[in-house]
Amino acid sequence: MTQVALRDISKTFGPVRAVDGVSLDIESGEFVCLLGASGCGKTTLLRILGGFTRPDMGEVLVNGKRVDMLPPNRREVGFVFQSYALFPTKTVAENIGFGLAVRRRPKTEIAARVAELSELVRLNGMEQRYPHELSGGQQQRVALARALATRPAMLLLDEPLSALDAKIRAHLRGEIRAIVDRLGITTVYVTHDQEEALSIADRVAVMDAGRLLQIDSPMDIYLRPRERFVADFVGTSNALAARPVDGRRVQLADLTMDVPVPDGLAAASSITVCIRPENVVVRPAGSGGGAGRLHSVTFSGAMVRAVVATAEGRELVADVPTHEWRRLALRRGDAIAWTVRPDSLILLPGDQG
Amino acid sequence: MARLLRHFPAYSATAALGLILLVFIALPVGMVLSESVRLAGPIPLHDLARITEDALERLDPADRARQTERWVGSLRPEERTATVAGALALVGMNVPWDRRAPFDEQAAAAEAAVRGLTAAQRQKFDAVYPLAAITLHKRIALAFRLRDKLTPAEFDQLREGTRQGYGLDHYMAVFNSPRLQTAFRNSLSLSAVVSVVATATGFVIAYGINRGAILGSRLVRYLTLIPLVSPPVVIATASILMFGRNGAVTKGLLQDTFGLIDADQTNLYGWGGVILAQTLAHVPHAFIILDNVLSKHDGRIEEAAASQGASAWQVFARVTLPMTQPGIARSLVLVFMLIMTDFGNPLIIGRDIPVLAGILYDEMTGFQNTRLAAAVAVWMILPALLIYVLIERIGRRKRYASAVGAPPELPVPAQARFALNAVAWGVIGLTLVLYGAIVLASFVKIWRVDHTPTLAWYITGGVAGFVSEQHGVTAVWESVKVAGLAAPVGGMLAVALAYLVERARVPGGNALGFIALLPAILPGVILGVGYVVAFNLPLGIKSLALTGTMVILVLNILFANMFIGYLAGRAVLQRYDAVVEEAAESLGASLWQRFAWVTLPVMRHALVLGTLYVFVHGLTTLSAVIFLVSPAHKLASVEIFDAAERGHYGVASALSVTILLIVFAVMGLIHWMERRGPVWAKVGALAADRA
Numbered sequence A: 001m002t003q004v005a006l007r008d009i010s011k012t013f014g015p016v017r018a019v020d021g022v023s024l025d026i027e028s029g030e031f032v033c034l035l036g037a038s039g040c041g042k043t044t045l046l047r048i049l050g051g052f053t054r055p056d057m058g059e060v061l062v063n064g065k066r067v068d069m070l071p072p073n074r075r076e077v078g079f080v081f082q083s084y085a086l087f088p089t090k091t092v093a094e095n096i097g098f099g100l101a102v103r104r105r106p107k108t109e110i111a112a113r114v115a116e117l118s119e120l121v122r123l124n125g126m127e128q129r130y131p132h133e134l135s136g137g138q139q140q141r142v143a144l145a146r147a148l149a150t151r152p153a154m155l156l157l158d159e160p161l162s163a164l165d166a167k168i169r170a171h172l173r174g175e176i177r178a179i180v181d182r183l184g185i186t187t188v189y190v191t192h193d194q195e196e197a198l199s200i201a202d203r204v205a206v207m208d209a210g211r212l213l214q215i216d217s218p219m220d221i222y223l224r225p226r227e228r229f230v231a232d233f234v235g236t237s238n239a240l241a242a243r244p245v246d247g248r249r250v251q252l253a254d255l256t257m258d259v260p261v262p263d264g265l266a267a268a269s270s271i272t273v274c275i276r277p278e279n280v281v282v283r284p285a286g287s288g289g290g291a292g293r294l295h296s297v298t299f300s301g302a303m304v305r306a307v308v309a310t311a312e313g314r315e316l317v318a319d320v321p322t323h324e325w326r327r328l329a330l331r332r333g334d335a336i337a338w339t340v341r342p343d344s345l346i347l348l349p350g351d352q353g
Numbered sequence B: 001m002a003r004l005l006r007h008f009p010a011y012s013a014t015a016a017l018g019l020i021l022l023v024f025i026a027l028p029v030g031m032v033l034s035e036s037v038r039l040a041g042p043i044p045l046h047d048l049a050r051i052t053e054d055a056l057e058r059l060d061p062a063d064r065a066r067q068t069e070r071w072v073g074s075l076r077p078e079e080r081t082a083t084v085a086g087a088l089a090l091v092g093m094n095v096p097w098d099r100r101a102p103f104d105e106q107a108a109a110a111e112a113a114v115r116g117l118t119a120a121q122r123q124k125f126d127a128v129y130p131l132a133a134i135t136l137h138k139r140i141a142l143a144f145r146l147r148d149k150l151t152p153a154e155f156d157q158l159r160e161g162t163r164q165g166y167g168l169d170h171y172m173a174v175f176n177s178p179r180l181q182t183a184f185r186n187s188l189s190l191s192a193v194v195s196v197v198a199t200a201t202g203f204v205i206a207y208g209i210n211r212g213a214i215l216g217s218r219l220v221r222y223l224t225l226i227p228l229v230s231p232p233v234v235i236a237t238a239s240i241l242m243f244g245r246n247g248a249v250t251k252g253l254l255q256d257t258f259g260l261i262d263a264d265q266t267n268l269y270g271w272g273g274v275i276l277a278q279t280l281a282h283v284p285h286a287f288i289i290l291d292n293v294l295s296k297h298d299g300r301i302e303e304a305a306a307s308q309g310a311s312a313w314q315v316f317a318r319v320t321l322p323m324t325q326p327g328i329a330r331s332l333v334l335v336f337m338l339i340m341t342d343f344g345n346p347l348i349i350g351r352d353i354p355v356l357a358g359i360l361y362d363e364m365t366g367f368q369n370t371r372l373a374a375a376v377a378v379w380m381i382l383p384a385l386l387i388y389v390l391i392e393r394i395g396r397r398k399r400y401a402s403a404v405g406a407p408p409e410l411p412v413p414a415q416a417r418f419a420l421n422a423v424a425w426g427v428i429g430l431t432l433v434l435y436g437a438i439v440l441a442s443f444v445k446i447w448r449v450d451h452t453p454t455l456a457w458y459i460t461g462g463v464a465g466f467v468s469e470q471h472g473v474t475a476v477w478e479s480v481k482v483a484g485l486a487a488p489v490g491g492m493l494a495v496a497l498a499y500l501v502e503r504a505r506v507p508g509g510n511a512l513g514f515i516a517l518l519p520a521i522l523p524g525v526i527l528g529v530g531y532v533v534a535f536n537l538p539l540g541i542k543s544l545a546l547t548g549t550m551v552i553l554v555l556n557i558l559f560a561n562m563f564i565g566y567l568a569g570r571a572v573l574q575r576y577d578a579v580v581e582e583a584a585e586s587l588g589a590s591l592w593q594r595f596a597w598v599t600l601p602v603m604r605h606a607l608v609l610g611t612l613y614v615f616v617h618g619l620t621t622l623s624a625v626i627f628l629v630s631p632a633h634k635l636a637s638v639e640i641f642d643a644a645e646r647g648h649y650g651v652a653s654a655l656s657v658t659i660l661l662i663v664f665a666v667m668g669l670i671h672w673m674e675r676r677g678p679v680w681a682k683v684g685a686l687a688a689d690r691a
């Protein structure tokens, strides 16, 4: 069931189009990530959802009712700010219990809920500390617990982990997802870190310059990006110009591959093919496929990243599993042959190479 | 040794600066404290007799016998009676008659008492009688006789029968003397009321501006700060013009036009007027502090509260207010301190309400009683210091340095918006009306009596035969000269000190910093009294005396106000990477070159600010310099005060307007130059690129 619907939302700040015609449906209980580079309008969109910013145009619907004129205190959302925004004058317990206190709930109920949430985010024993007496990770947990304490219908998180170092980040990411799953709460999570987005979300919404480019499952975002920007932003990709041949094959350099071409692209004279590095296959010269030369080799543990200069003068990035690379015994400067796994080709319209 | 050589420039600069600060800040402050506990009291009889006996022993025996006989023989009758009483006391007996009775009765009683002595008592009595006589009545003759054999101190002590002591008697006067008791109570109440009202008002304006609820917030910011750069007693003077016995509003409007009140009865003189004037004059101080605090709040915190379901009022009461609390406390203490020590306004409109400032003023100028004045000065600052220490102790955990963030985007409810605007524009409106009255009054012959336009107050000092000692606004030029001398020197010293403390890290640097900051905590009056005490007769050498010169005014203004430049300088240095300077040092730059070529350009802003502050304060300060001016060297601020106190509002207004114009002109110029600054820098950089 659709819980939240954004209809054609726009917001400008002076000359800047922070959000540009975004429409988006969020299912009840779903975990959606807004992914995009810094400055692309993620925070602005999230603040529109939270009621802090009013859109210039468009509608925000919650369970079918318009809410875009409602102030934040009537929205029933829990918001976790990038800077945490903990109340510096209040203890951890008072921070967590704030939402209940302003609703004039009985003290015993507040105490019970605070205890429950401290347990949930594993902050027990720290309830009487002040925010400045906590580490960054702990402050983040307080912010999360505070957002959840009033049992909001939706949880909004704005880059909640960006201020923490990598190790804690990976760990807390898992914890947040576990807590959200346990509560079954609808969640919108903003991040600029594609790995974080792919690993945590049910669906990832990729944004660029205020526009929503694509929203899909992490797997689909990675395997079937619908735009060059998405393909480049999420993971690494090689973009090459290609030519569709009837509806079933694609001509790429001197390779012809059997790939079903979608109807919309079949008639085009030129299309763009994106290939993930792990789908580029490198072999010794003379084993068939495109001709090329090994331009550089970088070892990174499980994988070897090889950059191939093709005969057409393009660069192709290939990731080869280390055990395979050892068998190939290639060196920089060697002539090689390359092919791609046909089932992994991403076909995009136009000459975007 | 090499280390010493390398640091020699920094060390010697620090030593020189340290000496200067010690002499011109620490010494005067210390002298106020020591002066306040100095007593001159009569020496008790027993001690005095012993001192006299010691002196007598220095005469040669024959001379002593002859003189004693002469001195005892020459006593007048009433002296003889007193001597009997003294001798009785010296042998340890009670004086059995009333020492305040008419002389005849006392003489008879004394004779009777002597007759009633036993033989043994009589013998002792006779033995001490001559000593008692000399101790009580012939000490002066004895002192002069022994002049060559006594030190000056011994001579004075013997002659006057008094000695210097130390004690808290002057402080106790606040509890013992009804005059001081009342004044102290009034000062406390007035300061408490005004600090609360001014802080509340300042908070309302600062909150409104920072939440975007005030119309024309940029303008409001500027207008709110005007009283801060105004000469003293402008508001009090203007209030009299508007609300006094013959005020435009009280007499002109309410009495003559509407017949509502009798302006002779209902006017601003008294509590209401003082509170009003002091509040208007001190809202800017509260505003600056609270504006600073509120503008640094992370707006996301308030948004967090709102998304938790808190209403606008709940966000304000539970989140904004507690976070502002340290600022509110600081504002309360600062305004409290300022009101406790302010002379101007209460002396102009509140003479019916005695306050400590008035007592101090009278003691200094009327009775030259610097000791009591010093103690009163300390009483003026003690309560605020106590409150401050208390707050610091309680509030130690409460430092809410939040990330500097954007203000919240939460809308302020319409009624609150209306109230915020009403207060802000109400205060500004009233202030502008008062300043307008001053401007008008400076251009008419006599306010509300003869409105013929005139420039006389600016040029000649006004109506003939009236205020003959005034010569237009000439005192302003003296002020400009003094402040103009003090400002650049003060700015440079401040920046140099900041550099030595922050960068050169010389030993003792922090102590110097503390001394430089003393005038920031201690109000001007302390330093003013301190300068009188310290430099009236330094080391007892008359030719070193600074009182009555222009130098003392320059020095006082310089040292009382250089702390702003020092603080600004340190702030700049803390933000700017020290490595740049190390790079310069590794390239062979000396301390001076590093300072002048690398650091000073960065600190230019602090230098300008520090200089400007000394200058503006030099023009407008009253309490620090009021005791230092002399007939030959008058300052405009003191002239304004004197004129206003004597009811010469035309002169006071003309002087005030002139000062205001100068202050605005200088601030405008600096503002313009600072804006142009970066452009010049860019041009310079471009030229350097081409070369």
Ligand SMILES: Nc1ncnc2c1ncn2[C@@H]1O[C@H](COP(=O)(O)OP(=O)(O)O)[C@@H](O)[C@H]1O
Binding pocket: A013, A014, A016, A017, A018, A036, A037, A038, A039, A040, A041, A042, A043, A044, A045
């Ligand atoms: N309150 C504001 N005033 C002016 N410009 C803003 C404001 N908030 C955001 N912007 C601008 O809108 C764009 C999108 O900002 P934001 O939503 O914060 O991006 P993100 O969170 O994706 O980094 C940026 O160019 C930013 O500068």
Ligand SMILES: [Mg+2]
Binding pocket: A039, A042, A043, A044, A158, A159
């Ligand atoms: Mg953001």
